[in-house]
Amino acid sequence: MVDSRSRPDSCPGAVGVHQAADGALARVRLPGGTLTPAQVRTLAESARDLGSGEIELTSRGNVQLRAIDDPQEFAHRLSRAGLLPSQTHERVRNILASPLTGRIGGLTDLRGVVDELDRRLCADSALAELPGRTLFTLDDGRGDISPLGGDYGVHAVSETEVAVVLAGRDSGARIAVTDSVTVLLDAARVFLELRDEHWRLSEIPEGMERTLAALTLVPTADPVTAFAEARPPIGWLDQADGDVTLGGGLPFGILDARMAEFLAAIEKPVIVTPWKSLLLCDLDEWSAEQVVRVLAPMGLIFDENSPWLNVSACTGQPGCEKALADVRADAREAVESGELPEVGRRHWSGCERRCGRPRGGVTDFVATATGTGYRVEGP
Ligand code: SF4
Numbered sequence: 001m002v003d004s005r006s007r008p009d010s011c012p013g014a015v016g017v018h019q020a021a022d023g024a025l026a027r028v029r030l031p032g033g034t035l036t037p038a039q040v041r042t043l044a045e046s047a048r049d050l051g052s053g054e055i056e057l058t059s060r061g062n063v064q065l066r067a068i069d070d071p072q073e074f075a076h077r078l079s080r081a082g083l084l085p086s087q088t089h090e091r092v093r094n095i096l097a098s099p100l101t102g103r104i105g106g107l108t109d110l111r112g113v114v115d116e117l118d119r120r121l122c123a124d125s126a127l128a129e130l131p132g133r134t135l136f137t138l139d140d141g142r143g144d145i146s147p148l149g150g151d152y153g154v155h156a157v158s159e160t161e162v163a164v165v166l167a168g169r170d171s172g173a174r175i176a177v178t179d180s181v182t183v184l185l186d187a188a189r190v191f192l193e194l195r196d197e198h199w200r201l202s203e204i205p206e207g208m209e210r211t212l213a214a215l216t217l218v219p220t221a222d223p224v225t226a227f228a229e230a231r232p233p234i235g236w237l238d239q240a241d242g243d244v245t246l247g248g249g250l251p252f253g254i255l256d257a258r259m260a261e262f263l264a265a266i267e268k269p270v271i272v273t274p275w276k277s278l279l280l281c282d283l284d285e286w287s288a289e290q291v292v293r294v295l296a297p298m299g300l301i302f303d304e305n306s307p308w309l310n311v312s313a314c315t316g317q318p319g320c321e322k323a324l325a326d327v328r329a330d331a332r333e334a335v336e337s338g339e340l341p342e343v344g345r346r347h348w349s350g351c352e353r354r355c356g357r358p359r360g361g362v363t364d365f366v367a368t369a370t371g372t373g374y375r376v377e378g379p
Contacts (some may be wrong), residue, residue: 003152011132012064012238013091014084016076021321022052023067026074028083031095032114032138033061033272036327037264040111042081044260050074053069055260057253057276059356060135061096066319086122090176091132091253096148098140099273103239106140107156113138122186130188130197137165138180144230148274149333149359151201155224163179163224166211166317167202172219173212183215232275232302239281244288246280249301251308251335252328253277259298266291276312307335313348314355316367323350324367330374331365344379 012018012027019025028043033352035043040172043063047055050075052067068074078084084094095117102109117136121127137150146155146165153165154177162180164173166187175183191201201207212218233247255263255278263270263280266287271279280291296302301309314320316327327348347357348365357364361379368375 011091013132014078015087015090017068017071020066020315020319022319023069024071025064025319026068027058027062027064027091028070028078029090029093029095030083030272031093031118032111033099033274034095034114034271035270036082037267037270039081039083040260040270042077042083044072044257044264046077047260048257053257055207055255055257057250057272057278059100059253059274059276060094061272061274061357063227063255063272072235084271085118086128087123089122090127092127092130093121094132094134094136094138095121095138096145096150096274097138098142098145099271099279100142100233100237100245101138101140103241103245104233104237106142108140108159108162110138110140110154110156112179113154113177113180117184119144120181120185124185126192126275127188129192133199134188134258136184136188139165143224145274146224147230147359149202151191152184154184157221157224163221164212164217166208167200167204170223170225171206171208171212171222172223173217174221175217181343183217187211208284230275232273232277232309233279234277234306234309235302236292237279241361243281245284246281246283246288246291246302247277247310248280248295249277249306250299251301251311251314251332259295259300262295262298277309295347297374309346310359311335312345312347312356314350314353314357316348316350320350320355322353324369325350325374326367327367334365348374 014026014028017024017026051065097114110351135150135177137145137153139145139155141156149168152362154162156162163170206237313327313331316323327350331348346363350367364377365374
């Protein structure tokens with residue numbers, strides 16, 4: 001039997017691309033989901049010049065491009081844009097943070113923690129050995145990120161104190177927010193000692209307890225357990241500083257290169273959320289109105305009641321060789337027919353693996369082996 005730890009890490013990266021049915025697939029990690037306008041422009045131009053013309057948003061707040069015909073040139077472009085700060089650590093820079101942190105709501109501003117965590121993660125050569133499935137989560141107390149199943153996380157319980165979240169659960173240990181990065185990286189180092197054949201901390205028996213013990217942390221508080229089901233922030237959102245953030249949804253989280261070029265031209269920060277939507281940040285009111293006027297007709301969704309916000313799909317045909325159907329085309333037809341119920345989330349899958357299925361209550365549409373339609377299950 002093959003030692004699973006000796007198997008190569010199959011998670012795609014920006015350099016270590018994955019050969020999909022429709023060509024090379026490159027995934028670009030975006031700690032905290034953040035992109036500068038120049039980086040959005042680089043992705044747009046790369047998608048148009050080198051790939052399929054589309055940028056896919058992922059449920060980890062990253063992006064991926066398909067059908068890349070010159071992966072080396074793509075990596076050069078990413079490097080020049082500051083999107084590939086470390087070739088050795090590119091696949092482990094999976095850092096989710098509350099997308100609105102520091103701008104709207106939350107108990108504390110975690111933007112500095114995102115930057116520090118990424119910098120110190122990349123500076124430790126040993127941590128390049130973490131699996132590509134590793135996920136760091138930084139929740140500013142609103143409860144949007146902690147439920148997303150990370151390995152090592154913090155969850156703010158006040159402006160200055162955070163809960164230590166391990167294997168997706170509040171451990172009961174409390175630390176100063178300023179100690180967050182040190183504790184998270186130490187927890188990841190403990191995993192490397194304990195991991196044996198495992199890929200995620202949650203797979204290790206008593207992984208949370210053993211990690212706490214190794215870090216000499218003790219639970220001192222009742223664990224936070226009541227996380228609300230998070231929804232993507234959509235529409236007009238007033239920032240604490242008087243500016244505006246616009247939350248925009250996209251069918252299947254697919255951003256085409258042309259729309260991305262428009263986004264880059266706004267010259268404001270863009271954040272990719274784990275709900276495969278976008279935030280356009282720090283706009284004045286006049287600019288925000290113009291953005292809605294231009295981008296809504298192009299397909300960016302600013303209506304939080306849009307049925308598209310409840311519909312997801314795996315890659316399907318032609319990008320996945322296992323797919324029994326072009327699930328996105330079929331899901332699109334179902335949404336546009338207006339026949340779907342207006343409540344509840346639905347996920348279309350091209351086979352039983354159900355990739356990209358959201359957590360929680362979902363109605364599944366699974367392509368059948370006969371290729372004659374879909375089996376509907378749940379929630
Ligand atoms: S669910 Fe099946 S068809 Fe869809 S992307 Fe995953 S493996 Fe491919």
